[in-house]
Amino acid sequence: MSYTLTTYKGYKTCVSSYLDWLMANNIEPKMMTLNLTYDFLSYRKSKGDTNQNISIYKTAITHFNQAIAMKSNPALLVHLAKNERKTPTKLLDEEFLSAIYRDTSANTLVQKRDRCIIGMMVFLGLQRSEIGLLQLEDLQLEQARIYVNGNLNTNERYIDLNPKQMLHLSQYLYEIRTPLLKEYRLTTNSLFFSCGGATALDGALSRLSKRIKREFHYVKDFKQLKQSRISIWVKELGLRQAQYLGGYRYVTSVQRYDFKSIDDLKLKLECNHPMERFNH
Numbered sequence: 001m002s003y004t005l006t007t008y009k010g011y012k013t014c015v016s017s018y019l020d021w022l023m024a025n026n027i028e029p030k031m032m033t034l035n036l037t038y039d040f041l042s043y044r045k046s047k048g049d050t051n052q053n054i055s056i057y058k059t060a061i062t063h064f065n066q067a068i069a070m071k072s073n074p075a076l077l078v079h080l081a082k083n084e085r086k087t088p089t090k091l092l093d094e095e096f097l098s099a100i101y102r103d104t105s106a107n108t109l110v111q112k113r114d115r116c117i118i119g120m121m122v123f124l125g126l127q128r129s130e131i132g133l134l135q136l137e138d139l140q141l142e143q144a145r146i147y148v149n150g151n152l153n154t155n156e157r158y159i160d161l162n163p164k165q166m167l168h169l170s171q172y173l174y175e176i177r178t179p180l181l182k183e184y185r186l187t188t189n190s191l192f193f194s195c196g197g198a199t200a201l202d203g204a205l206s207r208l209s210k211r212i213k214r215e216f217h218y219v220k221d222f223k224q225l226k227q228s229r230i231s232i233w234v235k236e237l238g239l240r241q242a243q244y245l246g247g248y249r250y251v252t253s254v255q256r257y258d259f260k261s262i263d264d265l266k267l268k269l270e271c272n273h274p275m276e277r278f279n280h
Contacts, residue, residue, distance in 0.1 A: 014060035034074040092228040097122040123162035125229035132201040134191040154247035
């Protein structure tokens with residue numbers, strides 16, 4: 001493929017800026033993911049680049065990834081129209097996260113299990129895939145913490161349990177989990193399991209998602225709960241600790257939550273508290 005001299009110089013400038021950003025963030029070129037590619041393009045946007053220039057960066061990175069023989073090229077999956085969605089929206093504060101946990105229905109054994117699962121999301125920021133992989137030994141009640149195993153996309157970590165979880169988790173472990181296993185004739189070492197046809201949590205989590213959105217109209221999905229917890233950690237604990245607790249491999253993944261204050265956050269997102277609109 002041949003390029004004009006002007007195009008060549010343009011791509012060279014883009015790749016040079018890209019490599020500088022990778023070096024500044026300690027990221028190996030072949031370790032780039034789709035989300036990190038969006039982070040870089042968002043960074044260029046924050047520097048004042050026009051949409052046309054951002055498109056040129058995308059093309060240059062695509063060619064660069066091909067040149068270094070990446071197994072998969074994340075730049076090919078970039079849709080520039082989605083860039084603005086990288087900033088989390090409709091985040092919930094501590095009061096509302098606690099209310100979801102406190103006020104969710106917990107009458108049956110299954111609902112009590114679900115309350116413990118909700119706690120893993122609103123207090124510990126776990127993703128649904130991580131919850132499904134938790135094993136019995138990962139819950140360390142005596143140390144008041146839980147171990148979350150790492151995978152290709154996340155780092156392993158220990159997260160302190162919220163005091164509000166302790167009693168319910170203890171009850172689940174010693175009074176609820178075993179009766180559920182007996183009732184549904186199951187055998188598993190998973191901390192949480194489905195009581196349907198399969199022990200995997202997908203079905204149970206889908207039903208739980210529908211119930212939460214029905215009981216709490218300001219909740220849109222599980223991702224919102226994790227993003228809300230991360231934003232609180234960034235504000236209270238700083239970027240590095242939020243990166244560790246969230247299991248992120250790179251600090252760039254949490255930089256989008258780094259708002260100076262809740263007022264700045266509201267101004268940037270142009271949204272109010274989830275319940276505020278009901279007061280008008």
